[in-house]
Amino acid sequence: MTELGPVAWPPAPIRTERLVLRESEARDRAAFIELFASPEVGTYIGGPRPRDELERAVPEVPGRRPGLFVSELDGAMIGMITLDRRDAERPGHVRPDAGEAELGYMFLPDAWGCGYAAEACAAALDWFADVLPGEPVVLTTRTANDRAMRLAAKLGFTEVERFEEHGAEQWFGVWSSVTPSG
Helix, strand or coil, rough: CCCCCCCCCHHHHHCCCCCCEEECHHHHHHHHHHHHCCCCCEEECCCCHHHHHHHHHHCCCCCCCCEEEEEECCCCCEEEEEEEEEECCCCCCCCCCCCEEEEEEEHHHHCCCCCCCHHHHHHHHHHHHHHHHCCEEEEEECCCCHHHHHHHHHHHHHHHEEEEEECEEEEEECCCCCCCCC
């Protein structure tokens, strides 16, 4: 992954109606382990990772890097949002030189169905549009992941193509702050 670009990191915490998007802290380690060990979270991303492996591998301050926001509710991490550059070797691109910013997210199952992912992703996209205006953001998800497909539509992503990757059909869409959705 290459860096996002000329973006000051970390940004000031982003506050939404219910959430705070912020840089990772040591107190988030247990939630990171829970995310990656969760069978529900792992359903569409290759399965859960063994908890004992994660306990050994996850650093004291996990996810401390440009493009990763912790999503916090009432002082506790409930998920994470990532904005990373999409590798040129992967299928799915909207720019001839590739390297688009790609939105990713993972939330703990207890936070599902409450609109937190939509709220956090929308805030991250707004932040991105402010710091890198006019730059498109892409999103890839398995077509079998109904929740992710609905969230992509709700956020204003438009389907570009579908392709096979990781042994499953993938949906690939684009979001732009300069193109009106709808």
